Amino acid sequence: MNQPMLWGVGTSAYGLFPERRVESLAWDAVSEAVRDAGISPAEIDAVIVGSVFGPPGVATRVQRGMGIPGVPMWTIENACASGTSAYHEAVEAVRTGRFGCVLVLGVDQMSTLFSGAIVPEATDPEGASSLPLPGLYALQAARYVDEFGVTPEQLAAVAVKNKRNGLDNPRAQLRNNAPTVEEVLASRMIAEPLTFLQCCPTSDGAGAAVVGPDRGNRDDLRIEASAMVSGALWDHRSDEVWGYASVARAAGKAFAQAGRTPGEIDVLEVHDAFTIGEVLTLEALGLAPRGEGAELAPSGHTARDGAQPVNPSGGLLSRGHPLGGTGTAQLAEIAWQLRGRAGARQVARHRVGLVETMGGGAAGMDGNACVVTILSTQ
Template sequence: MSVAVAGVGTSHFGRQPERDLVALAWDAVREAFADAGVDGVDAVWVGTVFAPAGVAQRVLRAMGITGVPIITVENACASGTTAFVEAHEAVRTGRHGRVLALGLEQMSTAFAGAITPETTDPEGRAGLAMPAMYAMSAARYLHTGAATAEQLAAVSVKNHAHAVHNPRAQYSGTYTVDEVLASRMIADPLTLLQCCPTSDGAAAAVLTPATGARGEVVVRSAALRSGAPWNHRSPHVWGHDIVAATTRDALAGAGLDAAADVDVVEVHDAFTIGEIVTTEALGLVPPGDGGKAAAGGVTALGGAHPVNPSGGLLSRGHPLGATGLAQLAEITWQLRGRCGARQVEGARLGLVETMGGGVSVLDGNSCVVTVLEAR
């Protein structure tokens, strides 16, 4: 059975400690229901990482969604897209007729700064937080000449400029490469403007059987993988291989030859190096060309392969559980032609990649790659 994204919605993203998870979820679900023209669903999958136990039932109770199957999933930064994958499968197999996927997170009340490393992992005990993990990848790229510091900064310049046209984004603005490089150092060589902010937010999607209606946004494929063992023998930096493998699954499921066949892409750019590595792992650009593509406008609006027209995690924000569904909402709006000044002209095929990491020895916790199409 073909599955359609009948409706999407999000809250505003940003530091919002005064708004609880119920309020954030209400914004996203209310908009998604209105967009889909529904007032209820048969089941719900909720993605979150740090929300308290019972959060799914708590926020949905406030909206009158009770008595149906409600399942909470945690899959690091890919929690929201994991919820989407499971909701898609429930509709595709006919298990449920109308399903809500919801992602939510309130990071501002959970952490003062970077996410606290997990001390049961060797890397966590050593204090290796996520900025340091990505900084190691960036340092490797600089050392081998696969990217320059200016090319890393160009990703931030591009995505902040994209976010100027996204009223839901946490940050936007016009920066120069020099201004990005001059911002406060967080984890050498990554400066403040190369790191995603602490964010609160929610995002939602209603999935139903496709009707074949003109302009309907359908799911061409949805692929999910967990990380395989990764160590010094790997030829690529951390996170590359899981993205590449999941992308192969998604492209095969969508009947596409390459990621370059899609018109618009939202990727997991929690740090500037993340977008560079991901564009290469997706196959959008050749190995070693991710930085050149960002600096040369290839991945900017108007370029050959527009990446993160929403502003990405760097600028829209990164409330972990909500991020993947916010990416899916952006691609859905793009395929409907509703993105105003950030619209990718003529977009018919879109791809979302969300990657979560942080478990020692593994090349990431999880990765989801989804391909959407406007009929």
């Protein structure tokens, strides 16, 4: 078995670009990742694309635009975890020796499809009852308010932290405001108790990564673990709120692979499509006991200068959430942090990093998929 390494990363800017083609967004990310890896396109053995709403043949369109013909390529759709699911497959392909150098791309262009929340699938009960994801996450938050006494101010503190971090990310979609807790709570109610400033924006963007075996390059990052799980059966009788168990199962596998504990992680990028999402994810990852994750942001533990910074990029709440392009953007941020090249948002401790992406949910399932990966410097 080979030791998989992260050779290079790159992203486009994140925002609303309805006038651009998907291939154009992809090119920004791929060209940077290839340069960062120090390779030529001819050295790429396979291309794996993660996309949810890309046009038919999106991988082929991107492959044509990149000028990498003839190599195996395919597309993975796993809701919000599409990009990191593609990355996970690349890691396993390198580990087993199936391919030597794999290019991963995550991309989506949401602005041409949706003006607000993603329309739920009509064949699911959620779609039939017009329950989009903001409503589903609001149900999580409402349960935590009732069961653990989580306050609106604690939820708002997550948005304050991440939006403040986003000010220092030149590629972030929302970087013109660092609201206070009071301003977050005063913004328009979307799905009680989640207000407008506690929800991620509709976004366009792409992220790319190059994965290969250990080549003795000290700039490469060691992929200590990559775990992916699919959602299990779930309904109102389950002990945990929707999505919690999927993250916990993926995290358990990743920590076991890496031989690490949650306390050893220096910096994290996690799926904060809504403020409650970060709270639940950090509990599922083991950074706090159940019911106590809401105190991590107000206490400063997850601040950029805290003990374990979370989402120094600004997270989905500031950078944006182009679904397929989200997980690869998280990978890029952790790579920049671990290499000490994150500029004004650089964290102090940066030897071990973690990425978590949890994808949406079909009815009756505990999410579509979740990927957790752990990387470290050499």
